[in-house]
Amino acid sequence: xKARYISVPYVIWMALFVIAPLILVVIFAFTSEAGGFTxxxxxxxxxxxxxxxxxxxxxxxxxxxxxAAGYPVAYILARKESVFxxxxxxxIMLPMWMNFLLRTYAWMSLLEDNGLINRFLTFLGLPGxxxxxxxxAVVIGMVYNFLPFMILPIFSVIEKIDRRTIEAxxxxxxxxxxxxxxxxxxxxxxxxxxxxxxxxxPSVSTFVISRLxxxxxxxxxxxxxxxxxxxxxxxxxxxxxxxxxxxxIVMVSIAIxxxxxxxxxxxxxx
Amino acid sequence: MKKRNAASMALVxxxxxxxxxxxxxxxxxxxxxxxxxxxxxGEYIDTDVLTQFEKxxxxxxxxxxxxxxxxxxxxxxxxxVSYDVIIPSDYMIxxxxxxxxxxxxDFKNVPNADKVDEVYxxxxxxxxxxxxxxxxxxxxxxIYDTKVVTExxxxxxxxxxxxxxxxxxxxxxxxxAIGIALKYLGxxxxxxxxxxxxxxxxxxxxxxxxxxxxxxxxxxxxxxxGEAAIGPYYAGDAVTMMEENPDLxxxxxxxxxxxxxxxxxxxxxxxxxxxxxxxxxxMCRGDISAANCQVxxxxxxxxxxxxLLPEDMRDNTVMYPDKETLAKCETYTNLPQDxxxxxxxxxxxxxxx
Amino acid sequence: xxxxxxxxxxxxxxxxxxxAFGNVYTGLIFFFLYAPIAVLIIFSFNASKSRTIWAGFTxxxxxxxxxxxxxxxxxxTTILVSVLAxxxxxxxxxxxxxxxxxLRRRPRSILMAVNNIPITNADIITGVSLMLLFVSAxxxxxxxxxxxxxxxxxxxxDLPYVILSVTPKLRQLDKHTFEAxxxxxxxxxxxxRKVxxxxxxxxxxxxxIIAFTMSIDDFVxxxxxxxxxxxxxxxxxxxxxxxxxxPEINALSTILFxxxxxxxxxxxxxxxxxxxxxxxxxxKPPEEEV
Numbered sequence: 001x002k003a004r005y006i007s008v009p010y011v012i013w014m015a016l017f018v019i020a021p022l023i024l025v026v027i028f029a030f031t032s033e034a035g036g037f038t039x040x041x042x043x044x045x046x047x048x049x050x051x052x053x054x055x056x057x058x059x060x061x062x063x064x065x066x067x068a069a070g071y072p073v074a075y076i077l078a079r080k081e082s083v084f085x086x087x088x089x090x091x092i093m094l095p096m097w098m099n100f101l102l103r104t105y106a107w108m109s110l111l112e113d114n115g116l117i118n119r120f121l122t123f124l125g126l127p128g129x130x131x132x133x134x135x136x137a138v139v140i141g142m143v144y145n146f147l148p149f150m151i152l153p154i155f156s157v158i159e160k161i162d163r164r165t166i167e168a169x170x171x172x173x174x175x176x177x178x179x180x181x182x183x184x185x186x187x188x189x190x191x192x193x194x195x196x197x198x199x200x201x202p203s204v205s206t207f208v209i210s211r212l213x214x215x216x217x218x219x220x221x222x223x224x225x226x227x228x229x230x231x232x233x234x235x236x237x238x239x240x241x242x243x244x245x246x247x248x249i250v251m252v253s254i255a256i257x258x259x260x261x262x263x264x265x266x267x268x269x270x
Numbered sequence: 271m272k273k274r275n276a277a278s279m280a281l282v283x284x285x286x287x288x289x290x291x292x293x294x295x296x297x298x299x300x301x302x303x304x305x306x307x308x309x310x311x312g313e314y315i316d317t318d319v320l321t322q323f324e325k326x327x328x329x330x331x332x333x334x335x336x337x338x339x340x341x342x343x344x345x346x347x348x349x350x351v352s353y354d355v356i357i358p359s360d361y362m363i364x365x366x367x368x369x370x371x372x373x374x375x376d377f378k379n380v381p382n383a384d385k386v387d388e389v390y391x392x393x394x395x396x397x398x399x400x401x402x403x404x405x406x407x408x409x410x411x412x413i414y415d416t417k418v419v420t421e422x423x424x425x426x427x428x429x430x431x432x433x434x435x436x437x438x439x440x441x442x443x444x445x446x447a448i449g450i451a452l453k454y455l456g457x458x459x460x461x462x463x464x465x466x467x468x469x470x471x472x473x474x475x476x477x478x479x480x481x482x483x484x485x486x487x488x489x490x491x492x493x494x495x496g497e498a499a500i501g502p503y504y505a506g507d508a509v510t511m512m513e514e515n516p517d518l519x520x521x522x523x524x525x526x527x528x529x530x531x532x533x534x535x536x537x538x539x540x541x542x543x544x545x546x547x548x549x550x551x552x553m554c555r556g557d558i559s560a561a562n563c564q565v566x567x568x569x570x571x572x573x574x575x576x577x578l579l580p581e582d583m584r585d586n587t588v589m590y591p592d593k594e595t596l597a598k599c600e601t602y603t604n605l606p607q608d609x610x611x612x613x614x615x616x617x618x619x620x621x622x623x
Numbered sequence: 624x625x626x627x628x629x630x631x632x633x634x635x636x637x638x639x640x641x642x643a644f645g646n647v648y649t650g651l652i653f654f655f656l657y658a659p660i661a662v663l664i665i666f667s668f669n670a671s672k673s674r675t676i677w678a679g680f681t682x683x684x685x686x687x688x689x690x691x692x693x694x695x696x697x698x699x700t701t702i703l704v705s706v707l708a709x710x711x712x713x714x715x716x717x718x719x720x721x722x723x724x725x726l727r728r729r730p731r732s733i734l735m736a737v738n739n740i741p742i743t744n745a746d747i748i749t750g751v752s753l754m755l756l757f758v759s760a761x762x763x764x765x766x767x768x769x770x771x772x773x774x775x776x777x778x779x780x781d782l783p784y785v786i787l788s789v790t791p792k793l794r795q796l797d798k799h800t801f802e803a804x805x806x807x808x809x810x811x812x813x814x815x816r817k818v819x820x821x822x823x824x825x826x827x828x829x830x831x832i833i834a835f836t837m838s839i840d841d842f843v844x845x846x847x848x849x850x851x852x853x854x855x856x857x858x859x860x861x862x863x864x865x866x867x868x869x870p871e872i873n874a875l876s877t878i879l880f881x882x883x884x885x886x887x888x889x890x891x892x893x894x895x896x897x898x899x900x901x902x903x904x905x906x907k908p909p910e911e912e913v
Contacts, residue, residue, distance in 0.1 A: 007722025007734075010715060010782070014737050017779040021752030022740070028755060047615065050622035073652050076645040083895050088649070090887055095656055096840050097883045098663065098876050101860045105868055106659035109666070109674040113436075114497050116662065116675055130436070133483045144655070176638075197743060205745030208842070212864060215483025216442045219621035222747050229751060229847070232443055233614040234344035240755070243748050254743065307851050312866050332852050333693070337865050350758040350768035351851035487866035495673065 028240035041241035055221040059203035062142035066199045070150035078158035133215030141209035149198035157191030305330040306545040309353040316565035337486045338443040354546035360395040361602035372401045373536045379547035382554035390571040402533035406568035409505045410528040418499035423521045426454040435480040439501030442484035444617040471616040509567030529599035667873035684874040697859040705838035708777035713831040716785025750847030768850025776848040785830035792826035
């Protein structure tokens with residue numbers, strides 16, 4: 001086929017709007033406020049170690065919970081009849097059609113001290129919970145928002161596992177636990193890795209969830225970056241430097257993780 | 271199967287297109303129209319005034335809001351935006367004048383600026399009076415729920431009282447929050463002594479476990495809904511909240527507080543300067559300023575508007591405190607760059623503690 | 624013998640219990656996913672502005688919504704940018720995917736890696752980096768952020784999803800059909816339209832849906848690239864969360880949500896019915912991956 005050149009506009013587009021902006025981030029990160037070259041922004045980074053640690057920790061917790069909660073759902077749904085499978089998947093994607101800020105805001109109504117959950121608990125004569133404005137609430141928000149991103153890729157890999165492989169193992173005397181441990185789980189690993197990436201990255205960089213559910217008490221990486229561009233501390237150079245460090249950390253972790261799996265991410269995103 | 275997919279997709283698209291046309295249709299935007307891009311604080315205008323302006327002048331208002339002076343500064347600095355009217359506070363105006371971010375206003379086009387009371391002319395933040403026209407003024411005080419806080423409130427100390435742990439709200443911007451701690455410690459808002467600022471932030475670090483949340487306009491819901499019991503905020507908003515929830519009360523602390531003026535300015539490079547001046551002129555009209563005051567609860571710098579207010583508002587000491595109380599209040603001035611950096615640094619320390 | 628029987632009974636009970644348990648568990652997860660949505664929908668009918676106290680039923684917010692030019696403008700912008708971005712990136716992405724398929728391995732894998740950047744990168748970095756680009760370019764060429772930059776940003780993050788969804792379908796295609804069609808006298812365009820397109824249509828449609836959904840749902844990238852004059856619904860909602868959410872927004876979201884839900888139900892009921900008919904006729908259609 002001679003149709004190779006029809007991809008040229010796409011290549012130019014990606015170079016202009018994906019590569020060039022990232023190069024700009026790198027340039028900004030090494031530029032001083034006066035306009036010269038500097039490493040000062042990276043030197044200042046030590047001040048933000050706490051924020052980096054906290055963001056990574058909360059994102060890891062959220063990712064672990066999403067995995068623990070989402071894997072069984074993906075597994076159960078993937079093994080249902082085709083009608084249930086399709087309905088299940090639609091139900092998992094459907095919430096995306098309601099704006100995520102609104103849904104997160106609704107969690108505020110649910111979790112507040114005078115919120116709906118506490119009203120309900122008091123109605124039952126039970127003691128109330130106090131979660132809002134804590135790291136716990138931020139994690140709930142992350143899990144809520146990103147759980148579908150864990151379920152969908154795992155589901156689509158498990159669904160594609162050839163049932164005959166499983167039957168063969170069973171015929172050879174493997175019980176269901178062995179089948180799961182030796183066949184299903186290893187085969188679902190690419191989906192798991194892709195799910196972990198898709199939950200971890202948005203969790204570590206969110207600035208909306210922490211602001212709405214965390215009561216502004218914990219500053220996460222996303223907040224810190226946003227702050228340098230539109231917030232209380234204008235410094236786009238520092239903001240770029242923080243973005244760059246975050247991007248490197250995320251990419252390195254993804255690369256390390258994909259070493260363990262087949263690394264065929266992306267292909268089973270949705 | 272494929273046909274069905276295509277059909278369902280067509281349905282989705284048709285639906286959204288119809289809704290979209292509906293949406294833009296109701297918005298009724300025509301390209302030829304004159305427009306003015308206004309960037310204001312949240313909850314700081316009577317939105318009917320905007321409609322009235324559009325009707326009277328035929329200029330379309332694109333209205334957006336920002337939460338803090340610093341956020342306003344950042345989005346102007348970040349570039350790529352073009353606003354025609356902004357309403358920063360005093361100290362931010364002097365910073366913007368220093369950094370050459372504002373355009374001089376052509377007062378020929380703003381005859382109503384004469385209506386501004388003498389006291390508010392040629393202020394410290396804009397000594398030549400060429401860059402700004404006062405919009406509203408007010409003070410910062412403590413708003414509290416009398417059902418929870420039964421003791422008399424006279425001092426900033428109530429914000430640091432362990433009795434109200436988990437019920438206290440605090441400002442989510444460094445200048446106001448650190449300012450409160452500075453005043454409580456007996457220092458000036460405008461101190462450039464890093465030790466004093468550090469001491470103030472140490473106090474805030476101690477206070478943090480008692481704080482339910484750091485907020486700006488979210489305070490409206492949290493205080494009127496009874497989610498929180500005490501919080502510092504602007505007097506005008508206190509008036510609005512007290513209307514909604516009569517259990518709320520306001521106190522201007524005895525240590526003194528902040529008095530501020532927010533004024534309308536035109537940023538450098540505004541695309542619609544003429545329309546901006548027309549807008550500013552409109553906002554200075556007595557009836558318009560009065561309408562804004564009635565909705566926002568803030569205090570007007572325009573005598574004509576004051577006279578138009580209902581009596582209970584004119585006599586409201588939250589909106590118009592007596593001279594003695596005002597004498598104890600201090601304005602913010604623009605801080606030097608190294609102190610601003612130090613504020614940011616210390617704020618991050620508080621947030622990561 | 625008896626032991627074996629007992630074992631098999633035990634395991635079948637276990638399976639049934641675990642099946643029931645699984646269903647309950649899945650139900651709980653769905654409850655978790657839909658509880659906030661239910662709250663939003665219920666409170667869109669609330670007579671007061673409160674988010675947590677029920678003050679009686681009203682349809683006021685639904686009426687006021689259509690008179691609120693701010694919200695309707697934002698909604699119009701959202702729909703317009705999503706439809707345009709999804710349509711443009713679907714057409715451009717499909718064409719590009721065909722081109723990519725014909726590249727040699729090395730350049731192709733490099734381009735696929737670049738393609739994955741906007742997908743794996745954090746939204747805030749995509750947003751910030753695009754903002755830096757638009758602002759710098761704007762200073763040189765004298766434009767400000769607005770609908771144009773917003774649309775370009777949306778196309779940029781929509782394109783990769785289209786490529787990812789079309790490429791697998793192209794791989795399944797027999798390489799020679801295209802050439803065969805051309806040998807038989809078809810122009811490349813005809814060959815593409817008549818031979819390739821019908822085969823990859825499910826991938827294209829899927830890409831279009833994903834792109835549209837991504838655009839509708841996006842907040843962070845729009846927030847950084849839209850500038851001062853345009854506002855998407857998500858941005859309007861964000862500035863509202865800083866004070867209080869206008870229940871009109873709940874009403875609008877409810878309308879959107881219910882429309883999409885209804886649509887999906889109609890499509891799926893029809894699909895299920897047809898499948899059952901096909902099964903009854905012992906002519907089960909081949910499984911299709913979407």
